[in-house]
Amino acid sequence: MAVTIRDVARASGVHVSTVSRTFSAPHLVNAETRNRVLAVAEGLGYRPNRAARALTTGRTHNLGLIVADIANPFFPPLIKAAQAQARERDYHVFVADTDEDPVLEQELIEMLCKQVDGVLLCSPRLSNRVIERLRAQVPFVVVNRRVKGLATVLMDVGQGVRAAVGHLAGLGHRRVALLSGPAGSWTSGEIRESAAERAADLGLELTVLGPNAPTEQGGLAAAGAVAAAGVTGVLCYNDLVALGLIEGLRERGLDVPGDVSVIGVDDSLPGRLSRPKLTTITMPTAAAGRMAVDLLLASVAAGEAAPRTTARLETSLVIRESTQRASSP
Amino acid sequence: MAVTIRDVARASGVHVSTVSRTFSAPHLVNAETRNRVLAVAEGLGYRPNRAARALTTGRTHNLGLIVADIANPFFPPLIKAAQAQARERDYHVFVADTDEDPVLEQELIEMLCKQVDGVLLCSPRLSNRVIERLRAQVPFVVVNRRVKGLATVLMDVGQGVRAAVGHLAGLGHRRVALLSGPAGSWTSGEIRESAAERAADLGLELTVLGPNAPTEQGGLAAAGAVAAAGVTGVLCYNDLVALGLIEGLRERGLDVPGDVSVIGVDDSLPGRLSRPKLTTITMPTAAAGRMAVDLLLASVAAGEAAPRTTARLETSLVIRESTQRASSP
DNA sequence: ATGAAAGCGCTAACAG
DNA sequence: CTGTTAGCGCTTTCAT
Numbered sequence A, B: 001m002a003v004t005i006r007d008v009a010r011a012s013g014v015h016v017s018t019v020s021r022t023f024s025a026p027h028l029v030n031a032e033t034r035n036r037v038l039a040v041a042e043g044l045g046y047r048p049n050r051a052a053r054a055l056t057t058g059r060t061h062n063l064g065l066i067v068a069d070i071a072n073p074f075f076p077p078l079i080k081a082a083q084a085q086a087r088e089r090d091y092h093v094f095v096a097d098t099d100e101d102p103v104l105e106q107e108l109i110e111m112l113c114k115q116v117d118g119v120l121l122c123s124p125r126l127s128n129r130v131i132e133r134l135r136a137q138v139p140f141v142v143v144n145r146r147v148k149g150l151a152t153v154l155m156d157v158g159q160g161v162r163a164a165v166g167h168l169a170g171l172g173h174r175r176v177a178l179l180s181g182p183a184g185s186w187t188s189g190e191i192r193e194s195a196a197e198r199a200a201d202l203g204l205e206l207t208v209l210g211p212n213a214p215t216e217q218g219g220l221a222a223a224g225a226v227a228a229a230g231v232t233g234v235l236c237y238n239d240l241v242a243l244g245l246i247e248g249l250r251e252r253g254l255d256v257p258g259d260v261s262v263i264g265v266d267d268s269l270p271g272r273l274s275r276p277k278l279t280t281i282t283m284p285t286a287a288a289g290r291m292a293v294d295l296l297l298a299s300v301a302a303g304e305a306a307p308r309t310t311a312r313l314e315t316s317l318v319i320r321e322s323t324q325r326a327s328s329p
Numbered sequence C: 001a002t003g004a005a006a007g008c009g010c011t012a013a014c015a016g
Numbered sequence D: 001c002t003g004t005t006a007g008c009g010c011t012t013t014c015a016t
Helices: A005-011 A016-024 A029-042 A050-057 A077-086 A102-112 A126-136 A155-172 A186-202 A214-230 A239-251 A270-274 A286-303 B004-011 B016-024 B031-044 B050-058 B077-088 B102-112 B128-134 B155-169 B186-202 B218-231 B239-251 B269-273 B284-304
Strands: A062-067 A094-097 A118-122 A138-142 A151-156 A175-179 A207-208 A233-236 A261-263 A280-282 A310-314 A316-318 B062-067 B093-095 B118-124 B140-143 B151-156 B175-179 B205-210 B231-236 B261-266 B277-284 B310-314 B316-318
Touching: A005 A016, A005 A029, A016 A029, A016 B310, A050 A310, A050 B050, A062 A102, A062 A261, A077 A094, A077 A118, A077 A286, A077 B050, A077 B093, A094 A102, A094 B077, A094 B102, A102 A118, A102 A126, A102 B093, A118 A286, A118 A310, A126 A138, A138 B231, A151 A155, A151 A286, A155 A233, A155 A261, A155 A280, A155 A316, A175 A214, A186 A207, A214 A239, A214 B269, A233 A239, A239 A261, A239 A270, A239 B269, A261 A316, A270 B218, A270 B239, A270 B269, A286 A310, B004 B016, B004 B031, B016 B031, B062 B077, B062 B102, B062 B284, B077 B093, B077 B118, B077 B284, B093 B102, B102 B118, B102 B128, B118 B231, B118 B284, B128 B140, B140 B284, B151 B155, B151 B284, B155 B261, B155 B277, B155 B316, B175 B186, B175 B218, B175 B239, B186 B205, B205 B218, B218 B239, B218 B316, B231 B239, B239 B261, B239 B269, B284 B310
Parallel strands: A062 A094, A062 A118, A094 B093, A118 A138, A138 A151, A151 A310, A175 A207, A175 A233, A233 A261, B062 B093, B062 B118, B118 B140, B140 B151, B151 B310, B175 B205, B175 B231, B231 B261, B261 B277
Antiparallel strands: A280 A316, B277 B316
């Protein structure tokens, strides 16, 4: 077993509580004693056992962060921002991947909840009912999902979607498709609603195709349906789907943006690196990550009395190369 | 505070030790009692506190996984594979991102080591010396770095690199460049060594340019130097660098593969989705993740006596669209 | 098969 | 400023 507080106490000729104070309330201990203890601890390679500390303080100084898929480039910027923000607050973030599986998601939450002070749920696929039940166990903050009575960070994708549909209309597209996302996704619902509304306003004919897996495979698989739908513009659930769709369209001899204009959502790395560069909707993922951590830490500190704030972050359309004027019908 | 083992004991009229056994050694308790306890626990929403359990057993059933950059598409497949493998062994993996910062890396290890039974170090930037020192605290398995006396999983990138240089030579390229990676990267050293050796064998003139940041920014920034070097083929530290380089070359009016052939390393998502599709070297990341977890768990179980296995995984060249015959000189 | 008691490493009153 | 004492939630002998 590793070196404990007791070893340090013995070796420096003080009581364990003095050693404890040296680390958790240094100002309460004589400078001379403190230095001696510190030196001994250093020499022995002592590190306080955070798990044991958590047992008495009730604070682990850990946060859990649950995402559907680490490999989805939407998440890493959020994860990094959350970790950085947490570190500034002397907290650490444990990341877990649910593989888009609601059952696994619930299991992870339940196993995590005793080891962390709070959990950040990003784009959860869980039903609101389950979330409501789980919240008794541990403070939650939810990103991109509306759960009543819970602190929430929402990215207002509708804003960007309306701009995107307007952009398509402005380019002369009359028949457009929407490739929706996974069934449990709040964002997918938001996209769909905003797109339908704006399309109706502008007199566009909108076909909704889906649900689709939120991956390039999902987009690839949908290419046939898109081609068959006879549309000239497509808005996709995310960049990966858009990229997969472009690939699938190309396999069918359809050029993007020559024959079909394609718009993604997320403004992720692959979209920026692809050819044509993807027209997409920026999501303020880093800001969301930071804000979610702050909200969560506030919840942790306030306990039951925590404010259930809802933060709405803005999104916007970035026009690049995957959209162009509709070829005359 | 949440519901504890004591609450369950009281509510079901047995002693805490019986409740404990019900969960950790069910066969030692009368079926009838067990069912009653289970029912009560279920009703109360009791979940064993893993941190407290860890305090007595000395096993947290957690593993730490440290990577330089979650946003680097090289890592997610490895992370997912490691998490899946660990879950099968009833372990959980906590992921942490060091932001390519050795100091942060060390801090993370030190803070993690008391909350996990072992740590997986992926492509560490830490010096071997520091790793040697830290290993006293917690079992390690290292991926893509050779540390004497430590269990190691190595991806034999040299194999792929030799094929890549051969591929370039076969296409008639005579002057080629290598964009190396970060200073602390073992993989970068391996690539360089294998490339230099094979280039010498084949009579190619090889220019090494670097170190470069392992991101598309790094590649973008190196485009000028590549153009100035007057080479017709470039091997890059990873796909991101390659993609950035292609972008930078294009800004300078140079076409890939028309004017310059570019090869990446990793076979990552953005490389598959980009245009031209990137010729690259596949890295067996998922296999490495699984293997690393198995080795680590073996280390955890065996303690000091753990075998310090070194596993070597094969890599290979995938020829796609970013390389072609050298334009006549 | 179950209960009693000790203790994992640490913190938190409370004395002194 | 420092020592004493009592646990945090759980497991683990050792009895019974």
